[in-house]
Amino acid sequence: MLNRGIDAAAPSLGVTVALAPVHDDAEIEEAIASQEREPGGGLITLPNAFNIAHRDVIVAAATRHRLPLIGDSEFPRSGALMS
DSSP, rough: OHHHHHHHHEEEEEEEEOOOOSSSSHHHHHHHHHHTTTTTTEOOOOOHHHHHHHHHHHHHHHHHHOOOOOOOTTHHHHHBBOO
């Protein structure tokens, strides 16, 4: 279970939630590249120490793969779509 609120809201929004556990920059790139192949794909990052520390890598990969990205309040300042 990702998050009770996200899991509960996803069906009513017509979206599928997929976890992408990553541990380094290469895995971030691979996970984001895999979402590019999904029609209507996009990314939501939850606020945690890893995502904050790797924010620039996440934003750069999302931009490179032309995927909308939603993150914490600092993500839009780095180029994400919104928070």
